[in-house]
Amino acid sequence: MAAPPAQNKIVRWIDHRLPIFAFMQHELNEYPTPKNLSYWWNFGSLAGIMLVIMIVTGVFLAMHYTPHVDYAFDSVERIMRDVNYGWLMRYVHMNGASFFFIVTYIHIFRGLYYGSYKEPRELLWMLGVVILLLMMATAFMGYVLPWGQMSFWGATVITNLFSAIPVVGQSIVTWLWGGFAIDNPTLNRFYSLHYLLPFVIVAVVGLHLVALHQHGSNNPLGIDRKGPQDSIPFHPYYTVKDMFGLGVFLIVFSVFVFYVPNLIGTDPQNYVRANPLQTPPEIVPEWYYLPFYAMLRSVPDILFIPAKLAGVIALFASIFILFFLPWIDSSKVRSARFRPIYKWVFWLLVIDCFVLGYIGAHRPEGWYVIVGRVATLYYFLHFFLMWLIGKIERPLPLPTSISAAVTAKGGGRMAPAGSRPMEKP
């Protein structure tokens, strides 16, 4: 599908010096994409679009926001009341954080189900984990900026996690706060970093895309493209499919923004001005942190490690373990569609994450503690199971090629049993 040289003289002139048109031609028009991608593959581009929406609304909010403990709360309300379409910018930004996490989590679980992290996409996956970490840090600092009760006390709980580090913990906390309590310096630095980190995310997303385009998208079958009959160019096929998916997504998003903007976007307590002298009845993080919060609070004392430190270790380990996933998973077959045991274990992990999220929203009392501990343990056990199952599982026969599988839907034949993606046909 070699493109004809550009007709326009100006385009040719520019391209000769700065090949941006050739680049777009190569990465959009020629970029070969598996023809069998399902709608689960829409969530990557949705996450990218959410990032842009967050940056655009955020830039406008920053024009009216005042990062000072005495004025932050009022400046946010001023945006809501007096700035033209300020309420829209704020509600899109506030709900956008939740929806950014929704699409990102779906994107991650899609990768888990179809084995998108496996050879040769290990770095692609690891860059994704970096993006997740950056997102979590950015969202946390953003939630502090309105300086409501949950902003203040959420920041107190999370920054205090670092005090669990032996010896230097308390010094690190003081250093993070810029003082001996959460105060104006804390708010100022969080604002500065909240503005900076999204652009770091943009950079890592750029690397994520470079890594993606090196080998192209994985696909629901998890087998490599064997030739042109398996591929279609990204544009117009996936541009239009992504646009349609975006339309559906925006409808759902708009229902939340315009009709129930405070349902998942914030806690009612955050409409109360921050008050360092009054602890709210319950300090609950945003829903997208709840599974991690549950792990943090579930872990008991382990030998000589106090519960707080053990909880912090579990919290960070739960994410950092994802970096090693490509080497933990011992199966060569990518797609869970052909992995009869792993398929079930995958759904157990999904349920486990929901259980953890539910536990994270409740005080660690009574049976919540037990369930929380079991669910935390299972989360880490899952990665052991991934290694184990790859060793003992007998995968289903893989189709010989993507196009063969697509046409086989009409009654064609699958590849003989025992064939593996690594084998030459």
Next chain:
Amino acid sequence: MMRKLAFVAAGIAGLLLGGAVASAADEAEPPLPKVKWSFDGPFGTFDRGSAQRGFQIYEEVCSRCHSLGLLHYGDLTGIGYSADEVKAIASTKQVTDGPNDQGEMFQRPGRASDKFVAPFANEQAARAALNGALPPDLSLIVKALEGGPSQVFGVLTGYRDPPPPGFKLGDGMYYDLYFPGHQIAMPQPLAGSDVTYADGAKPTLEQEAQDVVTFLAWAAEPTMEERKYTGTKVLIFLVFMTGLLFGAKRKIWADVH
């Protein structure tokens, strides 16, 4: 696929069941009163008459102790007052302004651009006058309570005297069915017939509570009507555009497979 779905459904059912058990284990909180609000639903707007009556109650009752610091008098055009009426309302207030050329603060009649005048100069003055209690600013009270407008309505109508047997009430506290923890420092603010409505509405306790909550719901989010109205337009556009894109996707993909 069906088995997969059944599996997920079982998980969700388990979660719901857990939730039911958990809420039963919590202290039995009475369900909030069910009130039909004019501003409910995707097309709901603030009932102007009710909001104006609510403003009257705020003026004559609540504002003795509670500030409404995020509002300006000019905002009142949002609940149907004309610019002249707003000027008249504002001019009845005394606002501290200054310093003047002599370097002194002075009092002058309020203007539409002034913020609502607070009943107390500062927190200490409020606590000194009110037995140590601090009445919260009401600008966002409807959004700050878990139960929203229905909880504010519940608190206003939920005073019970005497408290249920066995409930230990603190000194100078009152029992309220819907206030978190059931102990509230505010004496019952509304009892019915606290105001005389100009439009002839009967000032029962429920009517007064409904009116003032409608006013406070507006005060908490004066841009709500614009938001819902914009939402309708945006959704109509998005549904139309998504339909077109679906058609385009079908057409472009017709030759694949």
